[in-house]
Amino acid sequence: MSCDGSSPRPLSLPLDRTLLTQLQAGEACLLSGPLYTLRDAGHARLLDEMGAGPLPYGLEGQAIFYAGPTPELDDRPFGAIGPTTASRMDFAAPLLYDRGLAATVGKGVRSEAVRDACVRNGAVYFVTVGGAAAYLAKCVTATRTIGYDDLGTEALRRIEVRDLPVFVGIDARGNDLYEIARREGGSAHRG
Numbered sequence: 001m002s003c004d005g006s007s008p009r010p011l012s013l014p015l016d017r018t019l020l021t022q023l024q025a026g027e028a029c030l031l032s033g034p035l036y037t038l039r040d041a042g043h044a045r046l047l048d049e050m051g052a053g054p055l056p057y058g059l060e061g062q063a064i065f066y067a068g069p070t071p072e073l074d075d076r077p078f079g080a081i082g083p084t085t086a087s088r089m090d091f092a093a094p095l096l097y098d099r100g101l102a103a104t105v106g107k108g109v110r111s112e113a114v115r116d117a118c119v120r121n122g123a124v125y126f127v128t129v130g131g132a133a134a135y136l137a138k139c140v141t142a143t144r145t146i147g148y149d150d151l152g153t154e155a156l157r158r159i160e161v162r163d164l165p166v167f168v169g170i171d172a173r174g175n176d177l178y179e180i181a182r183r184e185g186g187s188a189h190r191g
Contacts, residue, residue, distance in 0.1 A: 008165065014061045015102045020124055023168045025175035029126065031164040035105070036146070037067045039084050039154045043092040046156070050099070057146050057156060060100035063126075067105075068153035069137070077143040077159070082133030083107040086125065086169075090114055097121045105166060109178045119174040126166035127177065139164040 006028070011019070013033030023029070036059065038046065050056055066084040073079030086093075086106030093104060094117035105126040118124060128136065142160040149155050169177045 010163070013063055013161070015063060015124075017061075017102065017122055020102065021122055021172045023124055023171050025168050025171045025177045025180055027168045027171075029166050029168065031063070031105075031126070031166055032162050033160065034062070035159050035161050035164070036062055036064045037069060037081070037155075037157045037159060038064050039066055039068050040088055041151050041154045042148050042156055043089050043096075045148055045151070047092055047095065055096065055099045055101065059096075061102050063103035063105060064096070064101060065105040065159070066107075069140075069143070069157070069159075073137070076137055077140050078137045080133035081137045081140060081159075083128045083130055083136075086110055086127075093117060097123045105164075110170060110176075115170055115174050115176060118170050118172060122172045124168055124172055125170040127169035128164070128166045136164065 008028035008030045010030045013031055013035055054060065066086055066089055067081050068084065069078040069081040083106045085108045087108055087110060090111040094113045097117035098121060101123065103124045103126060105128055107127055107130045110125055114125065139161050140159050141162055144158050145155050146158050147156040167177060
């Protein structure tokens with residue numbers, strides 16, 4: 001259940017671009033399907049690798065989760081997987097959105113350039129709760145390393161998620177959950 005008492009909206013990955021335009025900042029959602037993990041070093045390598053070309057590894061239309069998962073635990077693919085502070089990837093996000101990325105998942109505020117890229121491309125930024133990495137790991141049903149295996153936890157992985165809880169942090173119209181909270185007198189964790 002979301003903070004306003006409504007049920008979270010289930011979303012299937014990869015995300016339908018028409019549906020993305022209907023999402024609203026602050027809306028609770030549950031993501032299911034393929035999701036990719038990548039962090040700082042992986043983003044730098046991805047930018048170098050793609051140069052002026054298209055997104056590699058089938059990332060066009062996909063979503064990237066800014067996370068560095070821990071090794072498997074018991075029968076689960078990861079022991080923990082939690083969001084990384086998203087602003088650390090602001091150096092790469094606008095270009096990735098411009099090349100076809102549909103969404104990102106992380107925690108904390110984003111730059112104006114990221115907001116603008118979401119509007120320009122009909123894309124979104126989702127936020128998920130930090131400090132709940134062991135819980136979020138229960139939403140991961142499978143994983144496969146796609147690239148940059150030498151980066152360890154920062155490798156590019158394709159994971160399968162089921163009902164991963166997120167909120168729309170920035171919607172396709174540029175509405176920003178953190179700005180809304182600030183205007184309404186609430187406090188939003190800055191990441």
